[in-house]
Amino acid sequence: MKDINKINSLLVATLLVLIALAPMALAQSTTGTVNMSGTVSKFVEMNSAGAVTLTGNSGGGITTNGTLNNPLAVVINLGELGPANTNSFVTASVPLKLRSNAAYVLSMASTVTSTGTTANRITSADVGFGLGSVARTGVGVNTTGTDTNATSGDPTLPANGSVNATTGRYNFTAVRSNLSAFAASTTAMNGSFIMNAVPRANSNGLTVPAIFAVKPQFYENGSTTVSVTFTVTAP
Amino acid sequence: MKKSAISIPILFCLLLIGGLSTAPAQTFDISSGGTPTITGNVSGSVVGSSSNTSNLNVVIDFGEVGPSNTNPVVKVVVPIAVRSLAPYRVTATVTGGNNSNPQAIQRSDVGFGLDNLRRMGFLSRTCNNSDHIFYSPFDNDPSSNVSYNAFGRATYPGDLGDIGSSTTILSGPTLSFLTAGRLSINGYIFDAIFTMTPQFYASGTTTTVITFSIASGPNVPC
Numbered sequence: 001m002k003d004i005n006k007i008n009s010l011l012v013a014t015l016l017v018l019i020a021l022a023p024m025a026l027a028q029s030t031t032g033t034v035n036m037s038g039t040v041s042k043f044v045e046m047n048s049a050g051a052v053t054l055t056g057n058s059g060g061g062i063t064t065n066g067t068l069n070n071p072l073a074v075v076i077n078l079g080e081l082g083p084a085n086t087n088s089f090v091t092a093s094v095p096l097k098l099r100s101n102a103a104y105v106l107s108m109a110s111t112v113t114s115t116g117t118t119a120n121r122i123t124s125a126d127v128g129f130g131l132g133s134v135a136r137t138g139v140g141v142n143t144t145g146t147d148t149n150a151t152s153g154d155p156t157l158p159a160n161g162s163v164n165a166t167t168g169r170y171n172f173t174a175v176r177s178n179l180s181a182f183a184a185s186t187t188a189m190n191g192s193f194i195m196n197a198v199p200r201a202n203s204n205g206l207t208v209p210a211i212f213a214v215k216p217q218f219y220e221n222g223s224t225t226v227s228v229t230f231t232v233t234a235p
Numbered sequence: 236m237k238k239s240a241i242s243i244p245i246l247f248c249l250l251l252i253g254g255l256s257t258a259p260a261q262t263f264d265i266s267s268g269g270t271p272t273i274t275g276n277v278s279g280s281v282v283g284s285s286s287n288t289s290n291l292n293v294v295i296d297f298g299e300v301g302p303s304n305t306n307p308v309v310k311v312v313v314p315i316a317v318r319s320l321a322p323y324r325v326t327a328t329v330t331g332g333n334n335s336n337p338q339a340i341q342r343s344d345v346g347f348g349l350d351n352l353r354r355m356g357f358l359s360r361t362c363n364n365s366d367h368i369f370y371s372p373f374d375n376d377p378s379s380n381v382s383y384n385a386f387g388r389a390t391y392p393g394d395l396g397d398i399g400s401s402t403t404i405l406s407g408p409t410l411s412f413l414t415a416g417r418l419s420i421n422g423y424i425f426d427a428i429f430t431m432t433p434q435f436y437a438s439g440t441t442t443t444v445i446t447f448s449i450a451s452g453p454n455v456p457c
Binding site for chain 1: 261263264265266267278279288290291292293294295296297298299300301302303305307309311313315318337338339340344345383385386387388389415416417427429431432433434435436437438439440441442443444445446447448449450
């Protein structure tokens, strides 16, 4: 009788196992799915495209230079801007590098403050400004993209300024050729997307020099500080 | 009395075994192989069952794959369980994922590979006369094999662009003992690896669906 009970228990256990397995055995499928998605947000950035070039200066110098592919934080001392400086212009060229995966807008805002108190002090209109030649070169750059330069280019070009026949003061006369046009944030350039689908580690991009110039003149003596902020957006 | 005491359970067992054998049990099964994982993501996620007896139904969100994600790659590992009572093949089919803008994400921007085939348990069948084969170019971890084409765009040995309609990615001999039913101990698990390199893609969102299937494969001996 004990043997029979043992056999019975074994069979019942087997039965339970089979019962447990039965529904699982029917739970089969020969297909499965993986759904995937990803998002790409608009992206823009601006960095230094290298060292600043300062020419025509008397004294002064580059206090904090631009470092390639690092955030732009340049400090320049233009030196003597009075008639003791006999150069035609004191010019600073600041290389910018822009990168984006969407159409971009480069804006600029500036402030000019002087210790002078008369109309003969250096004002924002006395600081010439323009963006130079745009370069879209290198692997991964959208070389067929187009850009619209809203400035008149190099402010020292003869076409961009002249001596005022009435006042005798040199004026930067072309469209957006001096900082008075950028007292508030104003578009300096815009264009189509800059980078093709390449990793951010690709260091190429759009480069353009931001050119600042002052014509040495009989300004009121004192010191002047010019602060410029560039902003790039993807509207 | 003694005979009936024994015969009733035996009868039940026989009926049940008979029922199982006549039930429409399949020779092949594919299911989740465990919890999927994601690394290198920004605002991404992956959702799938942790149980290897659940259906394979995984949702991957790679998250941000534009340049604001500064990680070198976004990597997703999806364990997939397979069971069979006969030689098998696993195929993959892709839908979606292409874009008319060449700078937007394409199928070829998603690296795809297979790795780490392993036994599930004691009812996993070991065959000494044939190998389980990951098919080229999917026989690698794409996250470890990123290269760049002449345009500077990231590429992989295998990607979703290499998958057409029902492309074989894995085959081999019988996987299971006794049953290919959905048990946790009677088949094999492999990792399907998906990789994306954050790049200056055109902005937007891309959706892709991959369907894995298991069916009869090359008639190889166990």
